[in-house]
Amino acid sequence: MKIREKSAIISQECLCNGIYSMWIETNAAEYASSGQFISLYSNSDARLLPRPISICEIDNTINPGRLRLVYRVAGAGTDEFSHMTAGDRLDILGPLGNGFLAPVTERITPETVALLVGGGIGIPPMLELAKSLQCNVMAVAGYRSDKEMFLTKELEGAGRLIVATDDGSFGTKGTVIDAIRAEQIKADMIFACGPKPMLKGIKDLAEDMGIPAYISMEERMACGVGACLGCVCESTHIDDHSKVNNKRVCVDGPVFNASEVEL
Amino acid sequence: MKIREKSAIISQECLCNGIYSMWIETNAAEYASSGQFISLYSNSDARLLPRPISICEIDNTINPGRLRLVYRVAGAGTDEFSHMTAGDRLDILGPLGNGFLAPVTERITPETVALLVGGGIGIPPMLELAKSLQCNVMAVAGYRSDKEMFLTKELEGAGRLIVATDDGSFGTKGTVIDAIRAEQIKADMIFACGPKPMLKGIKDLAEDMGIPAYISMEERMACGVGACLGCVCESTHIDDHSKVNNKRVCVDGPVFNASEVEL
Amino acid sequence: MNTSVSIAGITFKNPVMTASGTFGSGMEYSEFVDLNKLGAVVTKGVSLTPWSGNPTPRVAETYGGMLNAIGLQNPGIDTFIERDLDFLSRYDTRVIVNVCGKTTKEYVGVVERLSDTNADMLEINVSCPNVKEGAIAFGQDPGALADITKEIKKKAKQPVIMKLSPNVTDIALMAKVCEDAGADAVSMINTITGMKIDINRRRFVLANKTGGLSGPAIKPVAVRMVYQAAQAVKIPIIGMGGIASAEDALEFIMAGATAVAVGAANFRDPYTTEKVIEGIGQYMADNKVSDITELIGCVR
Amino acid sequence: MNTSVSIAGITFKNPVMTASGTFGSGMEYSEFVDLNKLGAVVTKGVSLTPWSGNPTPRVAETYGGMLNAIGLQNPGIDTFIERDLDFLSRYDTRVIVNVCGKTTKEYVGVVERLSDTNADMLEINVSCPNVKEGAIAFGQDPGALADITKEIKKKAKQPVIMKLSPNVTDIALMAKVCEDAGADAVSMINTITGMKIDINRRRFVLANKTGGLSGPAIKPVAVRMVYQAAQAVKIPIIGMGGIASAEDALEFIMAGATAVAVGAANFRDPYTTEKVIEGIGQYMADNKVSDITELIGCVR
Ligand SMILES: Cc1cc2nc3c(=O)[nH]c(=O)nc-3n(C[C@H](O)[C@H](O)[C@H](O)COP(=O)(O)OP(=O)(O)OC[C@H]3O[C@@H](n4cnc5c(N)ncnc54)[C@H](O)[C@@H]3O)c2cc1C
């Protein structure tokens, strides 16, 4: 069930330089699951297209009907959102996409070891995933430096957390891949979100380890519901929709088994 | 001196069905005089052109730096303004135009009898004019009915006021012209603002009476400063700017000697 | 109150359609919109074989509009008939199939495959600015446009709508050429070719460099073209380009469009088509218009 | 940091100009903008005799833009030289005079009258969509465009910029035609023909029915045309259409424009030209661009 409505902003805070966290109240929360995303619409009449933002947390217990979105100011739209405050209204459409658990073909048991990997602004969706997984969770989060770290406390609360920073100012120096290698992590499956080169690294790593990796992809979107074919990514197999090799990130994804997509 | 700035809304109230009164704080107030207008800019990025609104009152005594604008909701822009409340910001450009007293070629003495005629949403600029004239002021205001009357108290405060209503529910039944004829008003000059047919009536009346009439004209505007030639009205004489018969309402007017313009 | 209109003998319950390529075959939007309420669903362009379209990024936002360079990705006519037309057969709405091809032969091939299907009409896309061969090449040359229209008309079992490109000097001429070549209707406008540059990365935003501009920004151009075409031809016109409200739709109808289509606006508000239909009804009630056909081309 | 650009041997202190017809001759805006800071003032179109233009309403707002149908009202070349050129001679900025006419003879007449004035360059408006004769008729026909360009070049003492219409199928062809006919530069785009209908009164908003669309809405079309023209010709291009910020201006420059002009944006913010100039300087500083000419056409 997808909801198109004016949501209400409950709170907004700056987590660190350029990274904002926003709780919104919306009927979409009821239908949401980890790895899905919400399309946010600008209040400016000049900006018509949606800004897709992953769901970072779903509150269906203390304040049911609330979603947390954590985002980086990347342009005019996200800049506008970052200036909103409690009580402001924000047009949304969601939840959209498949989410992390839909494409998981393996059974997850309490014994399963799930490795969650987030790079930069790919970290937020890992939080709801960590909270919702009923198994052993290990998270690896990659940041530029210790000054740009966010959500680490929340992730620690959900399982073991390993941090990598590009400049080595905290945790392992290097990428999340370096950290996983350095810590010789073993797992039954990987979930990942982050920049393309990182996802490529995860795909290779998972192949080496002989385990499946479920990765969340990004692409420019227009409809967000699978109709416009704006957001495709190249798939290894013929896709069901267009019978070519293009899966739609907005409905076939954003989470794909890494072996399904070309990176 | 024309000011382009973000003004602050001090107060907003609905005077009667669809007519709003707004006080704004702006540096433009210092340079404003009766009959000039302010270009208001929408906060919507879809609406780029100005909405010209006449100055209804200038407060340079109690709260210097404030202007009153009284306007009718006519479309999307004025509708947007009507929803603004104290503290909101509104982009403005002004004061624009010549104002009522600039084109007055006669001398005004304390003995002069000035007849001020406003029809509907043409009434607001008469208020500041009535307040600023140092002579005998008689005002005639035309409304549709007693339910749509506004600014009558303020106008009464500034001189004698005669009201005409289309349906006769208050004052003289008929137009302002009917009222002036019925009351056999004598005056040395007329100032008028209102719909085109009314201005035409005033022009004819003034000719009959052998006195000058200064009328405020309306036209669609783009620049508001005389550069685009969007807002011209047909003039009886060759205009100075383009050497044709087109005066610019935004700078040559909005107030013209009725004998100067074709109606 | 009558809101139905008729084009080439086919009756539509109201003049509001979906613009090709912005609504898929209705499946994705059926979660929001009751397809039975629409005048017609106009499907995404379909070709003889599957097309994979252009590389990404395929869409970009512009002031009051958007660029797209999808490149006509589609599953080809076989899957389309089997899946999409079958899906649409369950709804009480008209089905207009948008057809694309690289050569006249390919267009005709698709048209022939559609002969004994539930497609009510065919819309021939000779105006897509985002593919190298075919498409816009036909739509920008009066001679080529006449030829392809004639070839298609020879084989088509259903009425044929030629979808025109705004990227021409004289839209009235192009509409006339279609009428003379036997087209049953014309639709306009397809997107206007545009470009966006990312000044920080110093490169094109779209992988295809150029894309087609659509959305509210282009509405005045589209209304003008519908008006000019309406003065030149007698066949019905389906108008589109920036429609996001009933007021927008009525502008097109008054300019001469018999029907209208909602495109990019669906992306911002999936309920747009239903709102446009309701709003037109409201306008008719408020203004005591008993038959929508009174409004078609009423401004001259 | 060098921000100066050169067109046909004339140097401009920066690439930012005013778009003809949106800035008068600078008088009205000199209250807001220091004209000495501008690359050039491009004046409103001037004809041989005074023109009274079209009836009102002449302007209408559209989503993210505006329509105008001024119809080239102007005082004629005599008053213009005496008053406007004299006014501009007091400023340290380049002066480009925009020229219009109904016949080739009229254009040439204006051009000749300008020979011994302080006009630095001439911009020939063969693309105004709002007058019945002349203007756009020349700008939409390659043959007529070549002819008028040649005639004007024969008589012109100053370098000649041909101002092109976007209402054509192939802008690259039109630019090439001008180059081949001897034009020193081309400028683009003039406005795109559009229309607005008042659905409540059921009539055209503009007295002229159609008008020219300008403003942010048209920017993607303008950038695309500048890019296409830049791939086709070697003469410099002056780009315009929807520029309201330095970012917008830089898109045009990277697409291939040597200079840019600000039009409708002046109406919303009279300080736009100065802000664009400052913003370009800021971009150059931030990105360590020492010479603006490095950016011209850098995206391909
Ligand atoms: C499935 C998905 C989930 C995402 N989750 C998050 C998240 O949780 N937190 C976060 O900070 N960012 C996330 N992003 C990226 C986010 O959508 C963009 O940063 C954002 O749209 C930029 O908008 P803007 O107006 O600030 O930038 P502008 O550059 O002004 O945007 C212009 C247009 O391009 C689109 N666009 C620009 N960058 C991207 C991008 N990287 N991906 C998709 N569209 C883009 C915008 O949506 C808009 O339509 C996600 C993207 C996708 C596809």
Ligand SMILES: Cc1cc2nc3c(=O)[nH]c(=O)nc-3n(C[C@H](O)[C@H](O)[C@H](O)COP(=O)(O)OP(=O)(O)OC[C@H]3O[C@@H](n4cnc5c(N)ncnc54)[C@H](O)[C@@H]3O)c2cc1C
């Ligand atoms: C010199 C002058 C003084 C005015 N003073 C007042 C006043 O004191 N109070 C008042 O209520 N109205 C006044 N008006 C009319 C007022 O400008 C319009 O009602 C208003 O612009 C409508 O804007 P909108 O967005 O609500 O309507 P829309 O129809 O949505 O406006 C669309 C466009 O048309 C323009 N427009 C529409 N109607 C008019 C009009 N009648 N005159 C000029 N432009 C118009 C708008 O400015 C806008 O650019 C004045 C007009 C002028 C020219």
Ligand SMILES: Cc1cc2nc3c(=O)[nH]c(=O)nc-3n(C[C@H](O)[C@H](O)[C@H](O)COP(=O)(O)O)c2cc1C
């Ligand atoms: C994403 C997208 C895909 C499109 N695909 C097609 C298509 O396949 N066939 C076609 O004829 N037109 C296509 N169009 C053009 C639209 O049908 C329509 O003519 C155009 O977008 C103008 O309408 P709008 O402004 O309401 O979007 C497409 C437009 C968009 C935005």
Ligand SMILES: Cc1cc2nc3c(=O)[nH]c(=O)nc-3n(C[C@H](O)[C@H](O)[C@H](O)COP(=O)(O)O)c2cc1C
């Ligand atoms: C009110 C107005 C008047 C114009 N007059 C002229 C003119 O006299 N000569 C000309 O060549 N272009 C004229 N133009 C076109 C502009 O110079 C410019 O090419 C066009 O508006 C696109 O730029 P913009 O979107 O920045 O406005 C005029 C445009 C407007 C809006």
Ligand code: FES
């Ligand atoms: S955004 Fe339209 S198909 Fe994915």
Ligand code: FES
């Ligand atoms: S509005 Fe531009 S000249 Fe008056």
